[in-house]
Amino acid sequence: MTPTASILLVDDDWHLVQSMADWLRELGHSVDVADCIEGAKVSLDQRPYDLLITDLRLRDEDGFQLIGYTKKRHPNTVVLVMTGYGTPDTAIEAIKAGAFDLLTKPMIDDELNLAISRAVSQRDIERENEKLRERLDRRAGLEGIISHDYRMMKIFDVIDSIADARASILITGENGTGKSMIARAIHERSSRRGKPFVEVACGALPDNLLESELFGHVKGAFTGAAADKVGKFQLADHGTLFLDEIGTATAAMQVKLLRVLQEFQFEQLGGTKTHSVDTRVILATNEDLSKAVTEGKFRQDLYYRINVVNIMLPSLRERVGDIPLLVDYFLREAAETCGRKVEAFDSKAMAQMQAYRWPGNVRQLQNVVERAVLLSRGDHLTLEDLPPEVLGKIADPMGAALPELGMQSPNLAVTPADFEDKSLREALEGPEREIILHCLRRHNWNRAATADSLDINRTTLYKKMKRLGLDDPRLQFAH
Numbered sequence: 411m412t413p414t415a416s417i418l419l420v421d422d423d424w425h426l427v428q429s430m431a432d433w434l435r436e437l438g439h440s441v442d443v444a445d446c447i448e449g450a451k452v453s454l455d456q457r458p459y460d461l462l463i464t465d466l467r468l469r470d471e472d473g474f475q476l477i478g479y480t481k482k483r484h485p486n487t488v489v490l491v492m493t494g495y496g497t498p499d500t501a502i503e504a505i506k507a508g509a510f511d512l513l514t515k516p517m518i519d520d521e522l523n524l525a526i527s528r529a530v531s532q533r534d535i536e537r538e539n540e541k542l543r544e545r546l547d548r549r550a551g552l553e554g555i556i557s558h559d560y561r562m563m564k565i566f567d568v569i570d571s572i573a574d575a576r577a578s579i580l581i582t583g584e585n586g587t588g589k590s591m592i593a594r595a596i597h598e599r600s601s602r603r604g605k606p607f608v609e610v611a612c613g614a615l616p617d618n619l620l621e622s623e624l625f626g627h628v629k630g631a632f633t634g635a636a637a638d639k640v641g642k643f644q645l646a647d648h649g650t651l652f653l654d655e656i657g658t659a660t661a662a663m664q665v666k667l668l669r670v671l672q673e674f675q676f677e678q679l680g681g682t683k684t685h686s687v688d689t690r691v692i693l694a695t696n697e698d699l700s701k702a703v704t705e706g707k708f709r710q711d712l713y714y715r716i717n718v719v720n721i722m723l724p725s726l727r728e729r730v731g732d733i734p735l736l737v738d739y740f741l742r743e744a745a746e747t748c749g750r751k752v753e754a755f756d757s758k759a760m761a762q763m764q765a766y767r768w769p770g771n772v773r774q775l776q777n778v779v780e781r782a783v784l785l786s787r788g789d790h791l792t793l794e795d796l797p798p799e800v801l802g803k804i805a806d807p808m809g810a811a812l813p814e815l816g817m818q819s820p821n822l823a824v825t826p827a828d829f830e831d832k833s834l835r836e837a838l839e840g841p842e843r844e845i846i847l848h849c850l851r852r853h854n855w856n857r858a859a860t861a862d863s864l865d866i867n868r869t870t871l872y873k874k875m876k877r878l879g880l881d882d883p884r885l886q887f888a889h
Contacts (some may be wrong), residue, residue, distance in 0.1 A: 414437075414438040414439050414440070415439055415440070415460035415461050415526065415529075415530045415533070416439070416440045416457075416458070416459050416460045416461070417434060417439050417440065417441045417442070417459060417460065417461045417462075417463060417526075418441075418442050418443075418444065418450060418453050418454065418459045418461070418462050418463070418464075418487075419431055419434070419441055419442070419443045419444075419463050419464075420443070420444045420445070420446075420447075420449075420450045420462065420463065420464035420465065420468065420473075420476065421443075421445065421464070421465045421468070421492070422445050422446065422465065422467075422468045422469050423465075424445055427443050427445065428443065430463075430522075431443050433519065434526075437523070439526075442459075445468070446468055446469065446471065447468055447471045447473075447475060447476045447479075450462075450464065450476055451476070451479060454479075454480060454483065454484050454487070455483070458484070458486065458487070459484070459487050460487065460488065460530060460533050461487065461488050461489075461490060461526065461529050461530065461533070462476075462480050462487050462488070462489045462490070463490045463491075463492065463526075464476055464477070464489070464490075464491060464492065465491075465492045465493065466491055466492070466493040466500070466504070467493065467494075473491065473493075474503070474504070474507050477489055477491070477504065477507045477508050477509055478507060478508065480508070481507070481508035486533070486536065486537075488510045488529045488530075488532055488533050488536075489508060489509045489510055490509065490510060490511055490512075490513065490525055490526070490529055491504045491509040491511070491512045491513065492512075492513050492514075492515055492517070493512065493513075493514060493515065494514070494515040494516075500512065510528075510529050510532055511525050511528065511529065513525055555588065555591055555592070555595060556732065556735050556736050556739045557729065557732045557735070558731065558732065558735065559724070559728075559729035559731060559732050560877070561724045561728070561729065561836075562724070562729065562732070565592070565721055565723070568719075568721060569592070569595055569596050569599060569721075570599065572596070572719050573596055573599040573600040574600050574601050575719065576690065577718040577719055578671060578691050578692070578693065578715060578716045578717075578718050578719070579593075579596065579691075579692045579693070579718070579719045579720075579721065580656075580693050580694070580695070580699075580716050580717045580718075580719070580720050580721070581593060581692065581693070581694040581695075581720075581721045581723065582694070582695055582696070582699075582720060582721070582722050582723065583694075583696065583722060583723030583724070583725070584696055584723075584725050584769075584771055585696050585770065585771065585773070586726075586770045586771030586772055586773030586774055587723040587724070587725060587726070587771045587772060588723060588771075588772050588773075589654065589694040589696075589723060590609065590652065590654065590694070592721060592723065593607075593609075593650070593652040593692040593694065594607055594652070596650070596692060597649070597650040597652075597690070597692075600650070600690070602648065602649050602650055602690055605648045605649035605650070606645055606646050606647075606648075606649035606650070607646070607649055607650050607652065608642050608645050608646040608649065608650070608651050608652065609652045609654065610623060610624065610642050610651070610652070610653055610654065611654050611655055612653055612654060612655045612656055612658050612659055612663075613654075613655035613658035614655075617660045617662060617663055618632070620659075620663060621663065621666065621679050622635075622639060622641070622679050623641065623642060624641050624642050624643055624666075624667075625641040625643060625666070625670075625676050625677070625678050625679055626638070626639045626640045626641030626643075626644060626678040626679065626681075627639050627641075627678050627679035627680050627681070628678050628679070628680045628681040630680065631678070631679045631680025631681070632679070632680070635680070638678075639678075641678065643670060643676060643685075643687050643689055644685060644687060646687075646689045646690075647687045647688060647689055648688050648689075649689065649690070650689070650690045650691075650692060651689050651690070651691050651692070652692045652693075652694070653667075653691065653692070653693045653694070654693075654694045654695075655694070655695060655696075656693040656694065656695050656699075656716065657695040657696075657697035657699055657702060657708065661709070664708065664709045664712050665709070667712060668709065668711060668712045668715060670687075671691060671712075671715050671716065672715065674686060674687050674688065674689065675687075691716075693716050699713055699717070700713070724836075725768070725771055726768040726771040726772055726774075726775060727767045727768055727840070728836070728839065728840070729879070730764050730843070730878065730879035730880075731876075731877075731878070731879025731881075732879070733760075733763055733764050733775070733879070734760060734764070736772060736775055736776075737755060737760065737763060737775070737779055738754070740775065740776045740779040740780065741754065741755070741779050741783060741791075744779060744780045744783040744784070745783055748783055748784055750783055750784075750786055751789050752783050752786050752788075752789055752790075752791060753789045753790060754790060754791070755782075755790070755791045755792075755795075756790055756791065756792050756793075758792065758793055759791055759792050759793050759795065759796060762793060762796060762800065762801065763775070763778075763796070763800065764879065766800045766802075778796065778797060778800060781797065782795040782796065839878065842874070842878065843878040843879075843880065845864075846860070846864070846871070846874060846875065846878065846880060847880060849863050849864055850880065857871060857872070
């Protein structure tokens with residue numbers, strides 16, 4: 411059975427067009443008719459049509475004009491062409507103009523019905539492709555950011571809302587949380603995608619070299635400046651400049667940055683010519699800039715200028731439920747790169763990784779997974795494939811010694827730093843997770859007994875376990 415469609419039928423033979431319209435309506439199609447190009451244009455502009463069926467010769471008018479108008483103004487409408495003067499050249503010309511098919515008069519009913527069926531199928535394919543493009547557009551720039559954590563979902567929403575804003579954006583978070591990836595995602599989801607994305611690690615350069623790196627210099631500006639150099643602000647013109655570790659900028663550099671962020675104008679080092687740029691600036695830091703302002707280490711006016719939109723990235727220990735997703739993603743990438751046939755970590759190794767606090771965050775997790783794959787001896791990775799610091803056997807090189815997974819009492823240590831820039835709910839998530847995990851282990855993962863001991867109902871417990879990343883059955887094998 412031919413799928414039904416909304417059809418605009420155009421022919422200057424009024425008896426023929428009415429006869430065809432009646433027959434098409436009997437087949438279930440919705441049909442409007444027109445006998446000239448202007449009438450057809452009016453109908454097309456008033457409502458959307460799935461299909462336009464038009465003669466190539468309409469009195470003294472050229473049907474190719476209507477094909478061009480339809481494809482330009484109503485690209486989702488599929489065009490079928492009828493003609494009593496069909497030649498191979500005419501067919502080729504019609505297809506080039508945008509027609510889906512050409513039918514030669516007189517047509518038999520089955521021929522027209524088949525052509526309509528194919529055209530409607532083409533319409534459905536194009537609509538599905540459009541949906542796929544929309545889904546891909548929504549993920550553009552986010553491909554490597556793996557998460558189902560509600561905090562990250564909120565950040566994705568923020569990225570969408572501010573992607574085209576001219577205001578400066580400050581991304582804050584611990585080392586390894588993915589600040590650079592978020593900056594690139596903002597760029598890729600903005601109208602500046604396709605233009606340069608330039609990244610500068612401010613903390614890696616001394617002040618005089620950082621000024622030259624950002625603003626460029628003229629020949630002879632300093633010893634060794636043998637030629638003019640274009641700076642990153644100019645290289646990122648019409649694109650995005652990402653300044654990482656902005657908290658390390660000296661007082662003198664902060665003054666220069668404030669001016670260019672206010673006026674988008676600057677002079678090269680050693681030069682007098684003023685350059686103007688249209689550069690979107692995103693900045694990042696792992697430092698507490700508000701504290702630095704209070705201590706006089708960071709300019710207050712610059713802080714207000716760069717902190718128009720603040721994206722705070724959660725640490726990996728705050729999004730434990732994402733660890734299995736990230737591990738799987740990094741494992742597949744590493745296995746492909748190294749040419750190893752490694753399928754997964756076993757349940758005990760996965761549980762251990764979820765219990766570890768990851769002071770180096772996602773970057774550290776990626777390094778651990780890549781190391782395990784590189785040194786793997788089989789297709790499944792175990793506790794033996796994890797480094798000693800993750801197993802809790804030595805002090806972590808990035809922080810203090812960490813408890814092993816099998817601890818018998820919950821770790822409820824909370825410091826004032828745990829509450830910095832967090833809501834009460836966010837600050838209490840760590841202790842809440844420790845308490846629930848401890849009770850689950852004490853009751854051998856019996857949900858009913860755990861809910862009773864916590865004096866909450868089982869539905870509430872299940873919701874909390876899901877939110878806190880405790881619903882993974884592999885955690886039960888962690889003892």
